[in-house]
Amino acid sequence: MSTQETRERLELLQGTLDLLILPALIFRSQHGQGIARTIQQTSEEELLVEYGALYPALQPLEERRWISARWGTTSNNRKAQCCSLTAAGRKQLVKEAAKGKRWAAAIGRISDPAKEG
Numbered sequence: 001m002s003t004q005e006t007r008e009r010l011e012l013l014q015g016t017l018d019l020l021i022l023p024a025l026i027f028r029s030q031h032g033q034g035i036a037r038t039i040q041q042t043s044e045e046e047l048l049v050e051y052g053a054l055y056p057a058l059q060p061l062e063e064r065r066w067i068s069a070r071w072g073t074t075s076n077n078r079k080a081q082c083c084s085l086t087a088a089g090r091k092q093l094v095k096e097a098a099k100g101k102r103w104a105a106a107i108g109r110i111s112d113p114a115k116e117g
Contacts, residue, residue, distance in 0.1 A: 070081075
């Protein structure tokens with residue numbers, strides 16, 4: 001059994017899903033399952049996005065016009081909503097990435113008692 005198999009996946013914190021969805025769409029349009037798979041693979045299997053959490057998170061992003069969604073057919077001939085990053089979404093991605101780096105650094109400083117300021 002590998003180290004990866006014995007480790008627990010990290011829980012997503014409320015409000016972090018936007019930070020994960022936007023970059024998942026940077027290179028191509030994807031349906032929900034593709035977005036979830038991209039997040040899981042990019043995080044090296046640390047993060048698992050449940051579909052029950054993903055789909056409700058997409059609607060506010062579409063309302064903010066950070067993503068656009070349209071119905072289409074998947075490669076296995078199923079109907080699915082395909083999401084794309086908009087120009088406004090690309091701008092927001094830059095902001096979210098900067099916030100995410102600050103957030104991760106702050107958590108790292110707090111959670112590592114060996115480091116002293």
